[in-house]
Amino acid sequence: MRETLRLQPVRRRSRPVNVRGVIIGGGAPVSVQSMTNTDTSDTRATLAQIRELQAAGCDIVRVSIPDRKGARAFAEIRKETDMPLVADIHFNFRLAIAAIEAGADKIRINPGNIGPAEHVKAIAEVAIDRGVPIRVGVNSGSVQPQIVESSSNMAEALAKSALGSVRMLESLGARDLVLSVKAASVRETLEAYRTLARSTDYPLHLGLTEAGTALAGTVKSSIAVGSLLEEGIGDTIRISLAADPCEEVRVGHVVLRALGLRERGIDLIACPTCSRCGVDLIPLAEAVERELGAIAAPLSVAVMGCVVNGPGEARAADLGIAAEKGGGVLFVGGEVVGRLREEELLSALVFEAKRLAAEWRPGTVGLGREAMRTPECVVHE
Amino acid sequence: MRETLRLQPVRRRSRPVNVRGVIIGGGAPVSVQSMTNTDTSDTRATLAQIRELQAAGCDIVRVSIPDRKGARAFAEIRKETDMPLVADIHFNFRLAIAAIEAGADKIRINPGNIGPAEHVKAIAEVAIDRGVPIRVGVNSGSVQPQIVESSSNMAEALAKSALGSVRMLESLGARDLVLSVKAASVRETLEAYRTLARSTDYPLHLGLTEAGTALAGTVKSSIAVGSLLEEGIGDTIRISLAADPCEEVRVGHVVLRALGLRERGIDLIACPTCSRCGVDLIPLAEAVERELGAIAAPLSVAVMGCVVNGPGEARAADLGIAAEKGGGVLFVGGEVVGRLREEELLSALVFEAKRLAAEWRPGTVGLGREAMRTPECVVHE
Numbered sequence: 001m002r003e004t005l006r007l008q009p010v011r012r013r014s015r016p017v018n019v020r021g022v023i024i025g026g027g028a029p030v031s032v033q034s035m036t037n038t039d040t041s042d043t044r045a046t047l048a049q050i051r052e053l054q055a056a057g058c059d060i061v062r063v064s065i066p067d068r069k070g071a072r073a074f075a076e077i078r079k080e081t082d083m084p085l086v087a088d089i090h091f092n093f094r095l096a097i098a099a100i101e102a103g104a105d106k107i108r109i110n111p112g113n114i115g116p117a118e119h120v121k122a123i124a125e126v127a128i129d130r131g132v133p134i135r136v137g138v139n140s141g142s143v144q145p146q147i148v149e150s151s152s153n154m155a156e157a158l159a160k161s162a163l164g165s166v167r168m169l170e171s172l173g174a175r176d177l178v179l180s181v182k183a184a185s186v187r188e189t190l191e192a193y194r195t196l197a198r199s200t201d202y203p204l205h206l207g208l209t210e211a212g213t214a215l216a217g218t219v220k221s222s223i224a225v226g227s228l229l230e231e232g233i234g235d236t237i238r239i240s241l242a243a244d245p246c247e248e249v250r251v252g253h254v255v256l257r258a259l260g261l262r263e264r265g266i267d268l269i270a271c272p273t274c275s276r277c278g279v280d281l282i283p284l285a286e287a288v289e290r291e292l293g294a295i296a297a298p299l300s301v302a303v304m305g306c307v308v309n310g311p312g313e314a315r316a317a318d319l320g321i322a323a324e325k326g327g328g329v330l331f332v333g334g335e336v337v338g339r340l341r342e343e344e345l346l347s348a349l350v351f352e353a354k355r356l357a358a359e360w361r362p363g364t365v366g367l368g369r370e371a372m373r374t375p376e377c378v379v380h381e
Numbered sequence: 382m383r384e385t386l387r388l389q390p391v392r393r394r395s396r397p398v399n400v401r402g403v404i405i406g407g408g409a410p411v412s413v414q415s416m417t418n419t420d421t422s423d424t425r426a427t428l429a430q431i432r433e434l435q436a437a438g439c440d441i442v443r444v445s446i447p448d449r450k451g452a453r454a455f456a457e458i459r460k461e462t463d464m465p466l467v468a469d470i471h472f473n474f475r476l477a478i479a480a481i482e483a484g485a486d487k488i489r490i491n492p493g494n495i496g497p498a499e500h501v502k503a504i505a506e507v508a509i510d511r512g513v514p515i516r517v518g519v520n521s522g523s524v525q526p527q528i529v530e531s532s533s534n535m536a537e538a539l540a541k542s543a544l545g546s547v548r549m550l551e552s553l554g555a556r557d558l559v560l561s562v563k564a565a566s567v568r569e570t571l572e573a574y575r576t577l578a579r580s581t582d583y584p585l586h587l588g589l590t591e592a593g594t595a596l597a598g599t600v601k602s603s604i605a606v607g608s609l610l611e612e613g614i615g616d617t618i619r620i621s622l623a624a625d626p627c628e629e630v631r632v633g634h635v636v637l638r639a640l641g642l643r644e645r646g647i648d649l650i651a652c653p654t655c656s657r658c659g660v661d662l663i664p665l666a667e668a669v670e671r672e673l674g675a676i677a678a679p680l681s682v683a684v685m686g687c688v689v690n691g692p693g694e695a696r697a698a699d700l701g702i703a704a705e706k707g708g709g710v711l712f713v714g715g716e717v718v719g720r721l722r723e724e725e726l727l728s729a730l731v732f733e734a735k736r737l738a739a740e741w742r743p744g745t746v747g748l749g750r751e752a753m754r755t756p757e758c759v760v761h762e
Contacts, residue, residue, distance in 0.1 A: 008568065040656040064655040088655065090689050114687065140696075141690030173577030184650050185391065186639045189556060190611065209692050210650045210685065211671050217598070218652070219635040226604030227611055230571065242651035242666045242684070254600040258567045269565050269591045270598070270623035274420040274445040274469065285623045289594050303623070304591065308471050308494065311589050313565060316522075334657045 008260040011232045014203040017045045017133045017176050020084035022059050024133075024178055025235040027202025028260050031059035032252040033205070033238040034245040037086065040077075045243035047080050055081055056246040056254050057264055060236070062108060063309035064088040065095050072295040075102035077256070078205035084168065086135070097126045106178070108135040111165040112142040120165070124172045133176035136165040139209045150378070154183055155191035162192075163199055164262070182209035186224045193228050201203040216243040218251050229259050263298030266353065269313055269320070270303040278303030278325040279342045291350045297357035301349060302331075319352050321345055332356075389641040392613045395584040398514045398557050401486040403440050404515075405559055406584025406616040410643050412440035413633040414586070414619040414624040416469065421451040421458075428461050430626065431618045436463055437627040438634050438645055438677070441617070443489060444474050445469040448531070456483035467516070467656035471629035474500035478507050487559070489516040492546040493523040501546070505553045519533040521564035535564055536572035543573075544580055559584045559617070563590035567605045574609050582617035585609075591741070597631050598622040606633075635755050644679030647734065650694055651684040658686035659706040660723045672731045678738035682730060683712075700733050702726055713737075 018027025024031060029258060034053050039047040040063055050061050057102040064086050065071050074087060086106040087099030090113050099107055100123075107127060113346045114120055120214035127134050138161045140154050147164070151157035179202050181192035189208050196204060206225045211217035221239040228234045237255065239248045256262040269278075270285035285303040292301065302320030304310035310322030314331040332352055340348055388475035397407025414507050415434050419426040431442050446452050446468050455468060468480030468486040479499065480488055480502075488508060495501055508515050519542045522537050522597060528545070539562035550558060560583050562573035564573055570589050574677040579583060587606045602620040609615045618636065622631045637643040651666035652658075666684040683701030685691035691703030695712040706738035708722045713733055721729055 035655055036659065037654040054588070065658055066657045070656060072546060090657075109529050110689075141688055141693030171753075184697075185641075187611070187641060209678065210652045210683070210690060212651045213648045214667050215599070215631070217651055217653075218599055219607075219632060220639045221608030222600045222603035223611070223636065225610045226600075228680040230568070230604070230608055240482050240653040242653055242663050245653070248653070250596070250630070251600060254597050255604065258601045258604050260566075260568060268593045268597055271591045272416065272592045272598075272623055272626070272629070273418040274416055275419060275427075275469075276445055277418070282623050289597075293571060301620045302591070308491075309520055309591060312522030316565075352399055371512075 004180070009230050010135050010230045010273055012197055014201050015175075017106075017178055018202055019060055019086070022084050023206070027107045028235070030229065030234060031236040032057060032060060032249055033060045033086075033236055034058045034252075035064070035238070036061040036338050037245055041073040043073045043076045046073065046077055049050065050077070050081050050083055050085075052246055053249060054117055055248040057247045058083075058246075060084040060086060060106075062086040062088050062144070062238075064090075065099050066090075066129070067095070068098070071098040071102060071277055073105070074099055078103040091115070093123050095248075096123040100126050100130055101284060101368050104132060106133045106135060108137045110139060111334065112138060112144045115252075117168065120168065121172055124169050124174050128174050131176070133178060134169065134174060135178040135180060135205055136162050136169070137180045137205070138162045138165075138182070138219065140185070140188065141209060141302050153188070153191075154185070155188045155195065158183060158188070158192035159195035160198070162196060166200060166202065178205050179203075180205040180207060182207050182240075184208060184210045186220055189224045190227055193233055194207055197233045204233060205236045205238065206234040207238040212242060214241055214243040214247060217243070221251065222255055226255050226259065229255070229261060239359060257298070265298065267294045267298070267300040268292075269300060269317055271305045271309065271313075273356055274303045276308065277323065279305065279323040279328060279345070281305040281323060284346060288353075289351050291346070292353050293341055295353065295357045297360040299353055299356055299360075301353055303349070318356060319349065321349060390611050390613045393578055394584050395616055396468060396556075398487075398559055398584055399465070400441055400467070400514060403465050405586070406667070409616070411610065411637055412617040413630055413637070414443060414617055415439045415629045415633075416442045416443040416619070416754075418626055420449065421445060422454040424454045424457045424461075426648070427454070427458055429641050431462050431464055431466075433627055434630060437630040439464075439627075439630045440751045441465040441467060441487075443467040443469050443473075443619075445690070449479070452476050452479040452483060455485070456481055456518045457483040465732040470495070472496070474504050477504040479512050481507050483513055485513060487514045488517060489518045491518050491520060491523055492542055493525045495517060498549065502553055505550050505555050506595070506685070509554050511744065512557070515550065515555060516559040516560045516561060516586055517543050517550070518586070519546075521566070521569065522590060534569070534572075534615075535566070536569045538574065539564060539569070539573035540576035540580070543577060546580060547583065559586050559588040560584075561588060563588050564619075565589060565591045567601055570605045571608055574614055578614045582599060585614060586617045586619065587615040588619040588621055593623060594620055595624040595628060599625070600630065603610065603636055606637050607640065608641060619760070638679070646672045646676055646679065648679070648681040649673075649684065650681060650698055652686045652694075653688065654686045657689065658704065660709060661705040662704060663728060665727060668727050669730050669734075672727070673734050678741040680734055680737055682734060682743075683728075684730070691711060699737060700730065702730060
């Protein structure tokens, strides 16, 4: 058996769109987005959150611009960071134009609430003129009522709304478009994106809308975004959670890593424990996850409680332990390197992980913010 | 638009297997399993955990039997609960026989570690004689080495191992079989289950092995189990987490609800908040989730921060608020029922949810432990 065989999704072909050096589509690694939830006009708080998001591995940050004051603050924020910034606009086309003029790297508009076609045209003209991509971001909560009426279900309405906006923007000469069709329902979201994937070659921004709290939102987003990525659909993702935005980024990276699409940080393989478990494993696994949370190197670490599956998993990982009564066997690179007492396990795993991480040489992307491997890299390595 | 259209997966046809009244397969609602992680021979602790799992919505509980002492304890536990119990056996076929004789409702064996074929036969004979179903539970960490050698990848090895055991058990006359093929990798797991789904009509128990801590395990399991269920594959699920087993049950129900397969408890729709948010929404959403955690009635509750998507989502939910500066609009059954101050929002949502839950009349399944709607019910309502 070729032990290293990776079963990665074959990705849908899409056009590349450049957002300040981060490419969305065109076979580029799937980027991870999030959105600030500070008061945008509090530039200090917003910049601080942008920096936290950057440190957590966020590739592109969206900032909402609710009013003139927000637009002025956005111009200040733009000067203070080189993170790719997307301006999120609802209702008011003048704010969209102000955001583009302030240096937005992309704007997101929702055709359901931007008003008459002339307003969309006014935005498009400025965006095309300045080479700023537009995301057409349709949400189930605010899709145009006349489209909802004429559709047999919400998935169809979402796709129709997005494709209608695409035709309109194309007629104005726009080509740098990214599309999203988010529902709160997983199945509606899946069907809407599948329709888009069949109908256009624009890159797709995946996500659910109003996904929920950390637990429910993580589950629903993982299913929706994960299923689509596994089908090869999706070029950039945002996991919406009613939680700290950095949590959205962490979940996003776990989704991408789970599918072999991108690897950043520790892949912790841990068993759920049962009566065979010889050590206090859950606190150990949690401590390992916590202590290694800042590592960007893609390392698999197995924390296993017994001799049934333990040795197999620990051997297959970059690093791991298979516990036995009161201690465990340490594996590094598939080899047994020692037998440790329970109280030594955490420090040994942390020490070895940091050592392996220091040896690892990152590939970079975009502005070099972040270590990543693309599926292509993995195949050729 | 038919607003209530549900897009549920069309499920693969599988044979029904009866586990103490809970049907796995045959179109029955997807059941949620977990596993105790107490020392099995501590019967008091194990029974306490079984009761906690039952209260959390677990349909079937697995208990590992590592030794003779565990088998004796299992017999005691069996007498004290009518929860469907699965005995988990590794290595020792005599323990499997002891567990069947002690009243196990199903046994789980791993062909990779049960030893020579005569041992599997000895188990099968007793199981068939007593009408006890067998789960053939193959894991990537312990699949037979000779099968791994002769396979081109782990997904193939997992499916081969399971199908080989099926043929052997069928030759002995066994028909009440449930199959699982769990890898720690999402893609390997997906491919292995897809192969089984094409090759047999036995019901499938879905899960990943060694999925990881609460966060990583929830993401990986949601993608794997969610993708398969969305394809119509899967009859019973276990979300393996290195965490409290009750958490596995909670995540399992969120996965099923997200796909419209089963509805238990509150479906909380919450927005991730942005600078438009008029109230302190994340703590409010978390408090609503916490206060309504014990409700079994399937209610959707929207907690939305602004007027962009808020009214649409709040109107579509059974109950919801769309916040505005310092307060919010309360929706019940799609109608505006009042405008509240921020400090009134939590108590109003909790009051209305409890009122709606009290009006709701549960459908039941199995031993009537739990409220659920099946897709069929939803369609006909």
